[in-house]
Structures are given as C-alpha cells and as structure tokens.
Amino acid sequence: xxxxxxxGSHVATIEEFEPRGDYLIRDGEIITTTLSRVSYDxxxxxxxxxxxxxxxxxxxxxxxxxxxxxxxxxxxxxxxFVNGERFHSEMTGMVYISAERGSAPFNVGSMVRAKVILNxxxxxxxxxxxxxxxxxxxxxxxxxxxxxxxxxxxxxCQWCGKVHRFKVAxxxxxRRIMQERVTLE
Ligand SMILES: [Zn+2]
Numbered sequence: 001x002x003x004x005x006x007x008g009s010h011v012a013t014i015e016e017f018e019p020r021g022d023y024l025i026r027d028g029e030i031i032t033t034t035l036s037r038v039s040y041d042x043x044x045x046x047x048x049x050x051x052x053x054x055x056x057x058x059x060x061x062x063x064x065x066x067x068x069x070x071x072x073x074x075x076x077x078x079x080x081f082v083n084g085e086r087f088h089s090e091m092t093g094m095v096y097i098s099a100e101r102g103s104a105p106f107n108v109g110s111m112v113r114a115k116v117i118l119n120x121x122x123x124x125x126x127x128x129x130x131x132x133x134x135x136x137x138x139x140x141x142x143x144x145x146x147x148x149x150x151x152x153x154x155x156x157c158q159w160c161g162k163v164h165r166f167k168v169a170x171x172x173x174x175r176r177i178m179q180e181r182v183t184l185e
Pocket of ligand 1: 140141142143144145157158159160161162
C-alpha cells in the first residue's frame with residue numbers, strides 16, 4: 001500500500017513498522033519530515049518514506065511560464081515548465097523588462113519561454129533576449145482576443161486588429177493550442 005503524506009503526518013508507530021527513508025520519531029510515532037510517498041510492507045512490517053523530490057532550477061535552464069504581474073521595470077512569471085518538464089513547486093521568476101527592449105516585450109497573461117540567468121537563494125532572474133526565447137502564447141491587451149502572427153513577427157489581434165510588438169519566440173502557438181493547455185491547468 002502506498003500513500004502520499006503531507007509534512008508532519010503520522011505514518012505508523014515503531015511497534016507496527018520498522019521505518020526506512022526520511023522520517024522523524026516522536027513518542028514512538030513515525031512522522032514525515034516533508035511531502036513524502038509512504039509505502040507499507042505489511043508482511044515484512046517495514047514502512048519506506050521517500051520524500052518527493054522538489055524541482056530545482058539552475059542557471060541556464062529554460063523555463064516556460066505565465067506573466068502574472070508587471071511592476072515598474074520588472075515582470076513576474078509563474079513557472080510551469082522547466083526544460084520541458086512540468087514543474088511542481090511554486091516558483092516565480094522576474095524579467096527585467098527595460099533591459100530587454102524599448103517597448104513591452106509581452107503583456108500580463110502572456111506565456112513566455114525564458115532562460116534563467118541568476119538564481120540567488122531561489123530568487124530567479126529570467127531573460128528572454130535570446131532568439132529562441134520570448135512569447136509563445138498571448139492575448140490582446142485591449143480586448144482579450146487571440147493574437148496571431150502578423151508581418152515582421154508582430155502579433156495582430158483577431159478580434160480588434162490591434163498590433164502588439166512583442167518579443168515573439170519562434171514556437172509561438174496560436175490560440176487553438178492555448179485552449180488545450182488551459183484545460184490542463
Ligand atoms: Zn484585441
């Protein structure tokens with residue numbers, strides 16, 4: 001039998017099971033230290049507590065995330081994918097916008113592909129300046145309509161026609177794919 005247990009959860013007593021892995025014992029009680037997969041072997045009377053590996057992010061990793069907020073020259077990006085794999089920890093990175101371009105390279109709600117350029121105790125600085133980085137999905141800032149590629153890499157709103165001069169990544173995806181992605185969330 002296998003269970004997922006939150007940090008500080010009761011696993012068993014030491015009379016019931018011999019614990020293995022990562023745990024605490026308090027008053028004869030086996031307790032998880034972190035979010036863990038707990039597997040009980042009732043025949044051998046052994047319980048194995050394996051912490052779920054939390055993702056880590058290093059400099060040079062390519063992340064995919066959503067721009068959630070812009071404050072002054074900084075944009076905040078909630079990270080969903082790291083090097084193409086779903087990222088399970090909650091983490092937000094920052095893009096220094098005015099270092100990137102004259103005008104805003106994306107808007108709030110854009111999905112962007114970015115590279116990690118600094119990780120200072122978990123505070124991530126991201127860059128979208130490389131050719132393969134930038135906006136991969138976006139909606140119109142004015143009406144919320146779907147944006148599609150227009151002339152010279154600009155994005156045009158399918159509803160109101162306004163043009164957005166974002167920093168567009170080569171893998172920009174039209175809205176059809178965004179809807180699939182949104183249902184995954
Ligand atoms: Zn529009």
